[in-house]
Amino acid sequence: MPDPNQAALDFLLTRRSRPAKMLTRPVPDRAALRTLLTAAARTPDHGKLEPWRFIVLERAALERLAAAVPAAGLRLGIEPERAAKMQAQFAEADLAVAVVFSPKESDKIPKVEQLLSAGAVCLGLLNAALAAGWGANWLTGWAAHDPEFVRHHLGLAERESIAGLIHIGTAQSAPPDRPRPDVDAITTWVVD
Structure with missing residues (x-):
């Protein structure tokens, strides 16, 4: 029998993201x-390619991105509420x-992997933040998926894209748990 890390297992069985707007x-x-x-x-990384990198967005950078959103929304025809x-x-x-998803050329490792x-x-970043006692949430949104927005405002290369925006801060309160999948129904x- 394996020797379980019960604290880690309990954390994973009860982990809960915190809404970004509450951080x-x-x-x-x-x-x-x-x-x-x-x-x-x-993290699992078949071929040790490191097909990702990080951009840390502090307050001033986030304000700059917020200011750029309305023009991007107009350019893309995004409804004002969504913008x-x-x-x-x-x-x-x-x-x-x-x-940042930054794929590498490889004959052995497909892009999907x-x-x-x-x-x-x-x-991993979301769970590390939660395990360290911070509140955290994984978001994206239309601006994160707009190649022009991320190239111009985050400096991404043409082949790169955003896999996620992980918001980290102090959680004001713990949200109630949400319904979870019926594992038997999906296994x-x-x-x-």
Whole structure:
């Protein structure tokens, strides 16, 4: 029988993201954030390609992004309500980490596996922040998926995209749990 890490298992069985709009100061300092990024980078990465990188968005950068959202929304024909919601996501945040999907050329590792690794980094960062006692939430939104917006305002290369924006801060309160999947309904056991 394996020797379980019961505290880690209990954390994973009860983990709960905190709504980004409910996160406040203080936020992790650079040393604390470096620990969280280090934990996130310990993710499955077939071929050791590191097909992801981080952009830490502090308050001034988030304000700059918020100011850029209305023009991007007009350019894309986004409804004013959706544009305002996207703008608020940046304007109301104190710290977010953009996990950038940065695929590498490989004859052995398909792009989809690299993308899944970037997603694992997002979850790793989210869980590391929660385990460290911070509130955290994984968001994206239309601006994060607009190639022109992310190239111009975040400096992404043409081949890169945003896998997730991980908002980190102090949770004002713990939200109630939400309904979870019925594992038996979504699991098939193959026995022969």
